Amino acid sequence: MTALKAYAASSKEADLKPFEINRRNITPDDIKIDILYCGVCHSDLHQVRNDWKNSQYPVVPGHEIIGKVVEVGENVSNFKKGDLVGVGCMVDSCKTCSSCKDDLEQFCENGATMTYNSKDKHLGGHTFGGYSESIVVDKDFVLRIPENLDAKAAAPLLCAGITTYSPLAHWGVKKGDKVGVIGLGGLGHMGIKFAHAMGAHTVMITTSPDKSSDAKKLGADEVLISKNEDEMKKHAGSFDFLLNTIPVGHDMNPYLNLLKRDASMVIVGAVEPLDPLHGGGLIMGRKSIAGSLIGGIKETQEMLDFCGEHNVVSDIEMINIQDINEAYDRLQKSDVKYRFVIDMKSLKES
Ligand code: NAP
Ligand code: ZN
DSSP, X not given: OEEEEEEEBSSTTOOOEEEEEEEOOOOTTEEEEEEEEEEEOHHHHHHHTTTTSOOOSSBOOOOOEEEEEEEEXXXXXXXXXXXXXXXXXXXXXXXXXXXXXXXXXGGOTTOOEESSSSBOTTTSSBOOOSSBSEEEEEGGGOEEOOTTSOHHHHGGGGTHHHHHHHHHHHTTOOTTOEEEEEOOSHHHHHHHHHHHHTTOEEEEEESOGGGHHHHHHHTOSEEEETTOHHHHHHTTTOEEEEEEOOSSOOOOHHHHTTEEEEEEEEEOSOOSOOOOOOHHHHHTXXXXXXXXXXXXXXXXXXXXXXXXXXXXXXXXXXXXXGGXXXXXXXXXXXXXXXXXXXXXXXXXXX
């Protein structure tokens, strides 16, 4: 075991503070990664605040990890020392159930091991995430980062990227489709970039009129202010697909009204109860509402390769780990353009 520096929250009311954690020594199947950058996902904030009622403290968040391989076990042939790699929301799974066999480890029937706040099979207790100096990960859960991408701006691809790419791909978004992305935050800004890169007519649906010009720079063809009822009426019945990233429970009925016949809205943001839905909104038009969770490892690599080909990365604000609590306050207020990424040098040199 190695003791190393991290940042943790000790309770749902507490600020994140310096904290020492242990990492296991590598097994033959493991890769040890020196962490260079870590993105700050809204899920980090939800789990630190125990919004989903399952947090285990201390919480060391972080599942948008970019780093360099420093050590590999003897069974590792896919990576070598010095490689630039990524780790997302999962670090292991059973590898034998039908979901794992279908490359959908996020739905592992025996429970995937999430990067933090999950049962730690090796050391006992629970797993600790990327707000730390290094991490040890099973070789099958490590991803290749295309060399042409800016490494720090690639960090959010590991969660915000795959969470938006996967539903667009699964529901078959294609050139010419009218696609709405609801909520311009970390996930939403990647949703716009991917839908645009896939050739869709892309509409940013936002509560924040002041984000309009940014939305267009990110690739939106149009901006729809969801609080403006007249504008919402003009777009009624016109969307082929909606990707909903709103991070809290909300009234889905006005968004459902935007869908065409047979079209779907996919929820990725609200991991909590939603307001009552009017059945008529689904029945009149044979519409669907579905959910989606990150993506499997194979698809995450496919998304990273797509980003390499199309030069897609996140728009980021770099911070030092010492500024993390202020960053959380701003994230809570939807005041980030459009993802915070921690420069982990600030932790190592502290
Ligand atoms: P974020 O950066 O905070 O962005 C969320 C955006 O939603 C905000 O910028 C805001 O955009 C809009 N919004 C916020 N509160 C709203 C409200 N009450 N009503 C309407 N719109 C609201 O968060 P994120 O990192 O993108 O994460 C979004 C959610 O996805 C979080 O709940 C996170 O836990 C979840 N998540 C899910 C998965 C998955 O696999 N399903 C993966 C990662 C994250 P506007 O200002 O444009 O309105
Ligand atoms: Zn995330």
